[in-house]
Amino acid sequence: xxxxxxxxxxxxxxxxxxxxxxxxxxxxxxxxxxxxxxxxxxxxxxxxxxxxxxxxxxxxxxxxxxxxxxxxxxxxxxxx
Numbered sequence: 001x002x003x004x005x006x007x008x009x010x011x012x013x014x015x016x017x018x019x020x021x022x023x024x025x026x027x028x029x030x031x032x033x034x035x036x037x038x039x040x041x042x043x044x045x046x047x048x049x050x051x052x053x054x055x056x057x058x059x060x061x062x063x064x065x066x067x068x069x070x071x072x073x074x075x076x077x078x079x080x
Contacts, residue, residue, distance in 0.1 A: 053060065
């Protein structure tokens with residue numbers, strides 16, 4: 001009877017050890033999984049670009065206005 005109990009405990013210990021290895025393997029697999037990272041990167045880039053536009057809004061407005069003034073002036077020269 002004692003031998004069966006020892007064998008039973010060994011089986012339990014091996015099962016727990018296997019499950020622990022499995023959980024460790026799955027945890028490592030989860031942490032190293034890179035699916036979906038492209039989406040996160042694109043969202044972060046968009047957030048940074050929106051932040052830059054908000055910060056430099058006045059400068060961007062003046063630059064665009066200057067460019068359109070130049071285009072209108074040069075277009076008026078060409079069309080006469």
